[in-house]
Amino acid sequence: MSETLYRIAVTVNGVERTGQVTARTSLVDWLREHLHLTGTHIGCEHGICGACSIMLDGAPVRSCLIYAVQTDGHRVTTVEGLTHPDGRLSILQDSFCETHGLQCGYCTPGMLIAAQALLDANPRPSEDDIREAISGNLCRCTGYQQIVEAIALAAKRISGEPA
Amino acid sequence: MKSPAFEYARAASIDEACELLSQHGDSAKVLAGGQSLVPMMAFRLLRPHWLIDISEIAPLQYIALETDVARTGACTRQCTVQCDATLAAQVPLLRQALAFVGHAQIRNRGTIGGSLVQADPSAELPLVAQILQARLVVRAKSGPRTLTAEDFFTGPMTTALAPDECLTEIQWPVWPDRSTGSAFTEVSRRHGDFAMVAAGAQVAVDAAGQCIRAAFGVGGAAPTPVAFPDLAQRLVGTSFNQALLRDVAQQAAAALEPGADTHASAAYRRHLAAVLATRVLQSAYDTARAAR
Ligand SMILES: Cc1cc2nc3c(=O)[nH]c(=O)nc-3n(C[C@H](O)[C@H](O)[C@H](O)COP(=O)(O)OP(=O)(O)OC[C@H]3O[C@@H](n4cnc5c(N)ncnc54)[C@H](O)[C@@H]3O)c2cc1C
Ligand code: FES
Ligand code: FES
Numbered sequence: 525m526s527e528t529l530y531r532i533a534v535t536v537n538g539v540e541r542t543g544q545v546t547a548r549t550s551l552v553d554w555l556r557e558h559l560h561l562t563g564t565h566i567g568c569e570h571g572i573c574g575a576c577s578i579m580l581d582g583a584p585v586r587s588c589l590i591y592a593v594q595t596d597g598h599r600v601t602t603v604e605g606l607t608h609p610d611g612r613l614s615i616l617q618d619s620f621c622e623t624h625g626l627q628c629g630y631c632t633p634g635m636l637i638a639a640q641a642l643l644d645a646n647p648r649p650s651e652d653d654i655r656e657a658i659s660g661n662l663c664r665c666t667g668y669q670q671i672v673e674a675i676a677l678a679a680k681r682i683s684g685e686p687a
Numbered sequence: 688m689k690s691p692a693f694e695y696a697r698a699a700s701i702d703e704a705c706e707l708l709s710q711h712g713d714s715a716k717v718l719a720g721g722q723s724l725v726p727m728m729a730f731r732l733l734r735p736h737w738l739i740d741i742s743e744i745a746p747l748q749y750i751a752l753e754t755d756v757a758r759t760g761a762c763t764r765q766c767t768v769q770c771d772a773t774l775a776a777q778v779p780l781l782r783q784a785l786a787f788v789g790h791a792q793i794r795n796r797g798t799i800g801g802s803l804v805q806a807d808p809s810a811e812l813p814l815v816a817q818i819l820q821a822r823l824v825v826r827a828k829s830g831p832r833t834l835t836a837e838d839f840f841t842g843p844m845t846t847a848l849a850p851d852e853c854l855t856e857i858q859w860p861v862w863p864d865r866s867t868g869s870a871f872t873e874v875s876r877r878h879g880d881f882a883m884v885a886a887g888a889q890v891a892v893d894a895a896g897q898c899i900r901a902a903f904g905v906g907g908a909a910p911t912p913v914a915f916p917d918l919a920q921r922l923v924g925t926s927f928n929q930a931l932l933r934d935v936a937q938q939a940a941a942a943l944e945p946g947a948d949t950h951a952s953a954a955y956r957r958h959l960a961a962v963l964a965t966r967v968l969q970s971a972y973d974t975a976r977a978a979r
Contacts, residue, residue, distance in 0.1 A: 527692050547695035547738065548728075569688035570726040574792065583766070583795040589725040590796070593695050594718075594740060638792065659879050660790025 532596040536561070537605030545592045552576045554592035555602060563603040563633050567662070574661030577634035578602050584641040603633035606640055616640055616678040625674035627665035634661045639675045647683050651676065690728035697740045701826060701855060704741050708851040709828040711737045717853055718742065719762055719801035722793050742798070747855060750774050755861050761800025761854040765812075766791070768799055777861045780819065780887055783871035784811040790879045800854045806911070808843045809881040811871070814912035816840075816857065818887050818904040824856040831855070840911040864891035864900060868974025870967040873907075874959055876950060882907045883951045886963035890922075890971040894979060898922050903968055905960045908945040915939045927972045936964040 529544040536559060543558055550569070555561045555578070567573035569588045576587040579601035587600075606614050616639055619625070626632045635658055642649055642657035649657070654675045655668075663671060698704035708715055715737035718724055727733045741747060747762035750771050757778050759768060765785055768774060775782040788794055788802070788811050802812040803823065815821070816836040823834050825848055839846050848854065873885035888903035901922040904914035918935050925931055945956035 528694055530695060547693050548690040550690070550725075553689075570729045571722060571793070574790075577792055580796075584792050585796045586722075586792055588729075589721050591690075591695065591721075591725075591738075594697075594721075594742070596697075641791075657791060660792045 530593045530596075532593055534592075534595045534597075535599045537601055543592070547591060547593055549592045550588050551578070551590040551592045551595055551600070552587035555587065555600070561602050561604050565630055565633050567630065572662070573631070574634040574638065574658075575631055577637040577661065579637060579641060582641075582644070584638050601637075603636050606636055614640075615681050616643065616675070619674040619678040619681065620671070623670045623673040623677055625666065625671045631661055631663040631665075635663065635671055639671075639678070642675070643679060643682060647679060649675070649679055688729045690725065691731060691734045693728075693735055694737050695740065696737060697743055699744070701741075701744060701746060701853065704739055704744065704853050705826055705828045705851070707737070707739045708853060711739075713850045715739055715850075717804075719804075720764065720797035722789070722797040723801065723805045723807075741853065747800075752777060753861075755863065757859045757861055759799050759857050759859065761803075761856060762798045763800075765794035765797045765799060765802070769794060778819070778859045779867075780815045780869045780871055780889055781812075781859065783869060784815045784885075784887060787811050787871070787873050787875075787879075787882065787885070793879075799857060803839070803857065804846055804848060804854055806840055806842075806844050806846050807881065808909065808911055809883070809885065809907035810912070811873070811882070811885055811887075811906065813840060814885055814887055814904055814906035815871075816859075817912045817914040818889065818902050819860050820902075820914070820916075821860065822858040823854060824858070825852045826855045827852045833858075837914075842910045862889065862891055862900065866893070866975045866978045867891040867900075868971040868976070868978060870970035870974065872963055872967055872970075874963065884908050884945075884956050884959035884963055885912075886960065886967045888964070888967040888971040890968065890975045892972070892975040892979065896926060896976050896979065898925055898927060898972065898975075901968070901971075903939070903964055903971075905939060905943060905964055908940075908943040908956045908960045910944070913939075913943060915942070922968070927969065932965055932968055933961075936961045936968065939964050 527546040565575040567575035716735040769785040869889040871887040873882035885906040891900040901919040906912035940961035
């Protein structure tokens with residue numbers, strides 16, 4: 525059976541990207557397979573793990589639970605979009621390195637997206653706010669503590685407090 | 688874990704959505720937030736030929752407050768409802784319940800209407816709809832009709848919605864009483880998981896602190912969430928003494944038909960129902976008294 529192709533135009537990390545997709549192509553598959561933005565990871569593919577988190581119009585969502593065709597005309601930010609334009613890591617990414625907020629790195633892109641969305645909305649989060657913001661992201665390695673520390677450290681640095 | 692093939696249509700208006708549903712009927716499904724539908728597609732539990740995306744229809748996304756009712760468009764995102772402070776002041780149970788619905792990433796996408804149509808017996812919003820006796824407006828090409836929550840939820844993951852109907856609006860009654868309190872709680876394996884058992888209550892008191900109106904319900908312990916208007920009536924005119932409260936909660940628990948699974952036995956669910964019902968009723972009553 526030949527499947528219908530749908531033309532889409534999506535602003536990905538500030539750049540308009542176009543493509544032709546089948547209706548069932550998930551956003552994460554389009555990002556990884558067609559745009560070769562493999563920073564976003566695929567874990568469970570049914571909404572449980574959070575590894576595939578991206579921002580859609582600024583809000584963190586699961587890219588495995590959105591069909592690419594649905595994002596036509598919208599704005600997507602992936603983990604690649606968090607770095608500085610020259611490729612240097614962001615304050616948040618640096619903080620993850622410093623506090624050992626990752627081991628295998630599988631959950632990391634999703635954690636970074638969830639954390640960045642939190643900091644965008646609430647630059648001075650409490651520890652509870654941080655835990656709530658990443659509660660939808662599973663990590664099998666770190667035990668979460670260092671991730672929470674990384675986000676708290678980034679918050680301090682962004683607001684200019686001594687860390 | 689990839690969805691089966693389907694055709695996609697983004698409906699630009701409610702009329703267009705109803706037209707497409709009347710054309711495709713049984714072979715189509717409405718796509719709202721996709722937070723339940725897409726996983727079911729991935730598991731191949733559903734294989735519709737068409738998905739009709741209603742998530743971009745602006746006239747399905749609103750919160751309109753009137754004196755005795757709060758209307759929400761079916762496609763209003765769960766996060767939008769959760770963040771609306773005015774709505775939270777009028778229908779506090781909604782915000783209290785939404786705190787237990789999945790995680791921020793789910794609520795950013797999931798809609799109010801999607802959760803109600805999904806009709807999971809453990810889901811929080813269907814329970815709130817039952818407790819408050821919400822009314823649901825549904826539309827087919829032939830016209831609209833309005834259902835009570837009680838008539839809408841017919842079984843586990845099953846509603847009275849016909850295949851060519853689209854849920855368009857949910858009407859949440861606003862209690863006029865000045866001293867009203869509400870509470871919602873649940874037990875789940877992890878924060879954000881579906882509830883093993885959930886309970887919610889809303890209580891209003893007079894100047895003397897006596898209950899003048901009460902409503903409560905339990906989710907996750909029967910084929911649909913259940914409200915207990917007759918039992919709640921027994922609390923009216925009282926000051927919620929412990930023995931009465933426990934008796935009312937025990938009777939509610941006894942009337943439930945909890946199932947058993949790997950997470951919890953039927954007996955444990957029944958036990959939780961009584962404990963959580965007592966807790967939310969007491970807490971709603973205390974809040975109402977403090978608001979005098
Ligand atoms: C990890 C995870 C955790 C979750 N945890 C919880 C939880 O704790 N509690 C909870 O209640 N839910 C939970 N959910 C489900 C979530 O709340 C969904 O958003 C909700 O159940 C469905 O809403 P939706 O807008 O995403 O609908 P969709 O997934 O788009 O649709 C669900 C169903 O409703 C139908 N439908 C949707 N809107 C309409 C309409 N307006 N008219 C007619 N039919 C319609 C669809 O055809 C489909 O059959 C969770 C989901 C995930 C992925
Ligand atoms: S891959 Fe999307 S939530 Fe697991
Ligand atoms: S670092 Fe391995 S899953 Fe989080």
